[in-house]
């Protein structure tokens with residue numbers, strides 16, 4: 001009796017000394033506060049941040065702010081990273097102001113006949129080599145060093161404009177890697193109007209250099225699209241066996257922006273499960289400053305898109321640094337999402353924590369909301385984490401629903417770069433069932449201000465995100481794609497499952 005009494009007294013003492021929350025729900029409630037959420041959002045989406053545009057001084061300031069917060073929570077630098085950062089080789093490029101291109105006695109006019117997609121000012125004169133589509137397989141037995149590679153646009157199969165542009169970029173990087181002097185693509189795609197292309201490339205643009213030596217001073221070789229709707233230019237080249245081409249470009253400048261992804265980690269507590277990382281990610285860039293609206297406001301503050309997503313990741317970091325989970329946590333904030341998911345693309349292709357150690361990517365991104373009774377999870381039903389996400393929402397009076405907008409949102413945020421690698425990667429979003437006028441009132445507009453959102457709703461939304469995170473990070477089984485998902489096989493290959 002006495003011993004028992006002593007024991008129970010001891011346990012009461014231990015209980016009251018260590019006090020604090022004992023389960024994931026209590027731990028979530030213990031750190032997520034409306035005031036903290038509000039403070040972060042008001043800062044990141046302030047006019048002072050000028051819309052956090054990629055390549056702007058303000059986005060670098062935002063990066064420092066985020067790193068400071070992560071550090072203050074006690075999250076650690078990721079070994080192999082550059083402090084709390086990963087530098088991203090983004091290049092700000094200005095368009096050509098003049099140029100000339102010719103081969104076989106044919107002269108082409110800048111913008112009317114050819115567009116300079118990439119490159120730098122200078123004169124180029126070299127041998128030509130024709131490589132069908134300019135894909136990896138077309139380089140077999142080809143001698144391209146110091147030569148202009150000519151190729152048809154696309155791959156002869158895919159006609160989707162986005163795919164063609166993406167492929168064009170990959171071909172360019174390949175030509176650069178192979179030591180070619182330049183890449184010229186014969187353009188013949190009706191789905192991509194020539195004038196639109198001109199507008200797309202003849203403006204100050206941000207480009208991601210994917211090559212391993214992206215930070216070196218390697219020449220930025222010219223990349224042209226040559227208008228050739230009836231394939232006459234291509235035939236001319238083939239039938240006359242043209243040997244050389246000449247090009248001059250003026251006015252084109254290139255400059256690395258200094259942009260960076262921000263990252264930190266918290267090690268897991270379980271000796272086995274800590275080898276598995278849950279990645280918490282969001283983009284912190286937005287679209288900067290643009291045309292003014294009727295009220296004279298020209299700053300696109302990006303509160304919903306994506307100060308809120310950024311702060312959900314901060315919230316998770318604060319919570320998990322204080323109460324580590326069994327699994328390890330990796331927190332990543334990307335730059336250049338608005339320029340084409342570039343910060344996340346770079347990280348997925350140049351990972352600091354190997355992709356096969358990241359078992360779940362819990363991305364957070366927002367266009368807007370029009371329903372404060374729900375959270376919308378893009379890809380909710382595509383992974384086995386569904387029950388945890390649903391349970392976490394119910395705990396805070398929300399309902400988790402799958403995206404039903406039919407807008408292909410899964411492929412339009414940073415999560416997709418990791419999904420393609422095989423990592424289960426849904427995106428947590430503010431509540432909407434359809435992308436209607438209420439959302440468009442703020443989406444990519446000057447009105448997306450921090451005083452235009454409902455913080456009572458945000459508090460529930462944030463707590464649901466953090467609670468779901470904890471349930472996933474502490475679960476005995478790691479989440480995976482549901483069978484039959486388009487990325488199911490990629491996942492099995494990534495993790496070497498059966």
Ligand SMILES: [Zn+2]
Pocket residue numbers: 305338444
């Ligand atoms: Zn956006």
